[in-house]
Amino acid sequence: MKKILSGVGVALCTLTMATSMQAQAADSPIKGNIRVVIGSSSTGGDTYQASSIIADALSEKLGANFKVDAVGVTAAFRALERVSNGSTIMVFHDQAYLGNLYGQKGYDDPFEKYTVGQTFAINPGNAYLVAKNSPYKSVQDVIDAAGSGKTVRVAIQPGGVSEIGYTAMKNAVRLQYPGMEDNLAPLNTGSQSDKNQAMFDGLADVINGSVQANEQYTRLPADDQKAMSFLWLTAREGTVKQANPEGMGGTSRDDLMKFVAPMVSVPMDESKNFTFDKEFFFIYNKETDPKIIAAMDVALEEIFKEGKVQETMKKSFFIPDFLPSNESQQYLMNKRDQYAKIIESLKK
Amino acid sequence: MEFLALLSPEFFLLSAAGCLIGIIFGAIPGMTATMAVAVCLPLTYSLGLHEGLALLLGLYVGGISGGLVPAILLNIPGTPSSITTTFDGHPMAKAGEPEKALKICIVASLVGGLFSAVVLFFFAPMLADFAIKFSYIEKFLIIFFALTVIASLSKNILAGIFSGLLGVLLALIGTYDTSNGGNGEYRLMFDFMVPYLETGFSLLPVLIGLFGLATIFEEAEKGIKEEDTHSQIKLKGHKPFHFGVFKGQISNLIRSSSIGTFVGMLPGIGGSAASVLAYSQQKNLSKNPEKMGKGAAEGMVASESANNALTGGALIPLLSLGIPGDSTTAVLIGAFTLQGLQVGPLFIGEHMDTWYSMMAALLFANFVMFGAMFFAIRYIAKVVMVPKYILYPIIIMMCVIGAYAINYGIMFDVWTLLIFGLFGWLAGKIGIEVAPLVIGFILGGSAEVYFVKSIESYGTLSIFFTKSPIAVVLWLLILASVVFSILMHRKNKRLANQVEEANA
């Protein structure tokens, strides 16, 4: 018995020593195993993909081991709150503050409660679509229809990225036909499959979707009940321009450009068009050592200078978009304030 | 044919390796096929599309199949969809015939897997068009249909329905999730629970808590008595497995495989419904329904053929609509996007090579699964001979890993294990039936979404009857299922009374 116990003791000591030695090996403030929690629980989604690309690049650059854990929004924020030593960091996109703006449960103001860090990529795919045989051929058709008193139903997932474009269209109706904005009615659904289904069932006139998930539907012949057309891509012109010329699937970049402002205009106010880029960025615990964030700045700067990560991103239809932490925070706050104004103006 | 050039030895090697790793993942209580695919997803990056898919499809087939091993030997479903395998598989193993039970299930798995692969190959685009005819209403009715299994499954019909409803209620705890179309509000919990239960209880920890940990608590209460050697003698003394057990099971095999393929094909129904539906239909149509749940081969055949038929079924909407049919195929999407490829309605036509090579990998993986498991059985079955004082600590440890890892590292999921372990231990004593409860829990979430969304969209209850011919057919099936189970309970009561009288 004693022998076994002492054997266990020895084994434990060796293991503990081995790990602590491993941890001391590198001198950088970022070392060992870093857990990257993301605000999505899907490993097939864009957040996971974008995070994996950047995590791989960081692992290679820093000789550390970045691992992406798709724990979902709530769990990700909780994990981040708990660990301030930089061994857990978070990656999420605009949903982080949009959820807060839309008053969703479980969303605190990320700029207040956490340290918002570097942006690194954009998914330019956020799109609105109609059935190919729809009477609406453009966003303006939709706005006019709502303005003339017709109810137009838009399938969205409420409370965030999926809703923001709908909010913008509603705001555009308000600007052009004051008082008629409620004719643009939301149809609250969840997954992409539910949104598509809502269109097939005739429950929705317009659906939120993405270039990635819906591009093939837009190439179906018009007599196929599944056929769809793009109405609007919310991304900025400058963003889509950076995509590879092949675009996505059978739709070239130039074809995609036809659905982007200024070709499609959804006015935000008298002078400006509304655009929305779904940007991915890092979020840190408030107490995180600034040295760690600075080291991440340096590492990402170098990664993007080398240019390899950009190619990987573009191959997967992401647009590289690096801003160091001091710039990104201000930038994202401005972005948030812009959208806050629109959401506020539609509140009753 | 160009795709033949893609079928290199590495291609088959990866498919086989995937299958073997999948079986191991599936066979460990708490590890699932989804987890196996998710874990190996990053590997496919360096492999290239076709090799990567071969690996992942192997993992998928292996993972779904491996679930039958702990279901039979330990009464713990290795993956959620093997829950109905425990109903008959474990009683048979307990009666001293674990090898036979395993073999029956493996053969049924192979049939289900091949059946669905063939359906996938020949009818994918057509069936996808059929699948989109199922709106909220038809999907709700299918789930309702699956819930009627509770009536025929329960020992005491009142207690069974009560337990089922309790399971549904447990599934509703947490947020009415916006990603399912909800409004993101909390319900059924107190403020202090919010940080833990915001996303509700996770299925897998609940399942292995109720089946795994609860059993250990029960045994601990009994004092962990090692069964004497007679059970080991039994292991040898029985008639060996013979393909004769499948006599009269052909229609069962075809029906259950069809149900599995069909349920897999409908996005949003959830894979576990497949085996539950197949099992209940078999019970309704069986000549000896009273034997089911006590080690009947037909129950295992129904459950396993349906749950493996899920694989091909779930790939149908993935490859012809770009929409995953279950949680594992949802991860599989990542493999395509990692390679810069999108699945969608034009995918098969534009990527014939990929399509053919996927089919080759799928078929091959099914045979590897069969070969590997059929011949490893005599060793696998020995698990029942491991003394409990060794086995139980290992089970707890593996359950902990599974629970912690299922949502990529959440400690509350581990505590969920304990909560439901204790609950399961207590439930048996106060007459709550665990099987109906679990089925209610599995189906509760989607039942809510589709029910509420149906009413929200159409504003009337009558739509459930008038929406489409499909809805009418589903109502007839539901009615038949309910009538069958009432008749069965009556018959059982009569039989029990007769036995009592005879004894008196």
Place this chain on the structure above:
Amino acid sequence: MSQSLSSLFEVSIDFDQSHLFFPTIVITLIALMALWIVAANAKQWVARVRSGELRLSPFNEHADKFRFFGTLVLVIVYFWSMDAVGQLFPNTGMGFLLTSIPFMLLLSLLYVHGITSRVLLGIGLNSIIAPVAAWYLLGQLFAISLP
């Protein structure tokens, strides 16, 4: 007639309150079922409790409370300490490895009947090899997150 019948079926759900719609139905059904069960069995239960046939304690008559509560305490300590130790060595799976070994050892010792030195050796080896193997294969090789 048909008009009034169809209006009978009409239900409108306010989206803001839709999270309570289904739970209310389920709770109502559960309450009804509970009443039904009590009504159907109450007499029988009371009679059985009176006759002492039905015991109100959750434990069986010859329950091994030592092993039961031993299991419970060990599991609670195991879960709690795993998380705590894991915090000391973030993201290495050490919390799992370092607590699993003593947990498995103690649980096996709690469960075993008739200790011999061979049995003891088996237990000792198992409680070291199993966690190390799981930690290495799943945690390191497959990069599964462990506490």
